[in-house]
Amino acid sequence: MLNKYLLLLASLGVLSTSTQADDNLRRVPMYRRSNTGPGIKNEPMIFDNGVLVGTVKIGSPPQDFSVMFDTSSSLSWVPSTKCHSSSCRDYGHAPYNAEGSTTAFSLDEKRSIRFDDEKCVDVELYTESLTVAGLTVENQLFGAAYSVSNIGDDAYIGYLGLGGFTEDGSANFNATDKNANSLQRRAFVNSNGFAQNAFQTNYGQGSQQFGMVTHNQNGFYGKKRWNTPDAEFIFGGIDHTVYDGKIAYFSLPTCEYGASPYWKTRMNCVKLGHLVDIKLAHKSLASFSSNGNFITGPERQVELLHEGMGAQWDQVSHTYHIKCCEAEKLPDLTFTFDHYQVSLPSSLWIKENDEEGEMCHTLIVGNRNEKEWSLGGAFLNNFYHIYDQANLKVGLVLPKGESKAQIKKIGSRNKNNSN
Secondary structure (H helix, E strand, C coil): CHHHHHHHHHHHHHHHHHCCCCCCCEEEECCCCCCCCCCCCCCCCEEECCEEEEEEEECCCCEEEEEEEECCCCCCEEEECCCCCHHHHCCCCCCECHHHCCCCEEEEEEEEEECCCCCEEEEEEEEEEEEECCEEEEEEEEEEEEEEECCCCCCCCCEEECCCCCCCCECCCCCCCCCHHHHHCCCCCECECHHHHHHHHHCCCCCCEEEEEECCCECECCCCCCCCCCEEEEECCCCCCCECCCCEEEECCCHHHCCCCCCEEEEEEEEECCCEEEECCCCCEEEECCCCCCEEEEHHHHHHHHHHHCCEEECCCCEEEEEHHHHCCCCCEEEEECCEEEEECHHHCEEECCCCCCEEEECEEEECCCCEEEECHHHHCCCEEEEECCCCEEEEECECCCCCCEEEECCCCCHHHCC
């Protein structure tokens, strides 16, 4: 009888805690706090110049690394003991030691991967045990970097790849991938990105969403409330307690757009109030990219935008400068998609150059892609941004509390694509 009574109490406890959080939900708060439910895991994470940095565990026994959570690239990597680049030497953390891990297996292959802004990394490919938010993927394709250029700082070095993968979910290398198909022939290699493998390992076909949300209410410039995390990485579903209003969904592009559709959508126009109205070319895209602070766009379009606001290019800082008193008067910057307009006031994409506050610079620069904008931290950190692999879409919604950004539903070019 006593055993039955204890079993009943245990069952009631499970029912009680399940109302607080979904069983499939995993959170990585960017601030250490105690567990709040059976399905929630916590890891310390930080803001670092507008990007989100968190902890991953690699190998057995686990080696901890602070890395950037990147929605635009697929390969996860950290510096190895073979890296002697200045970026590796200046980082005050022990590098990854493959010889110290019982789960490391060398594939005897190398890759050279190039990113925007002259960033690049050279890696040796391994399969390894990789853990994030208490979720472990065995035999994960992983890069041990032996050369790193222009990536990382004192807070982090390395990426957790969450996007940029191919249609079948496998890693999509930016360069030097002549032997990439050979990886698919190795049955023990989980060549998918971490999120895709974690979905398959822990969730099957259900709850294939992950997302990030800030809690300082005004992007990374705002003031954080006391005793709340800076932000959260939410894995395995959508947390309906962290946002207000309805989620705006943006469909991923079809195969005719080429390259990886993760995580991108069609964009039609960029407008700065009555000052600048840029109609984008057919098949123009916007990528939701958490790997940088800046919003980037085709060089000529970015030049027109800054000409309209009276900003000047600075060769030293490689940013556009404008007097802060003039920047405060600028109208909202509006991005028009198929079904929604997203508007950001200048306070979200303008930053002071120094403490005096006389000169400012924008967080918008040019890129070399003629038909693609990249919406980085200055854009994304104002929203709970949700990545839904099962339904091929990205969601944006305003986090709870005050928010200066706005999302407005508009008419659709194609009614069949409405969300």
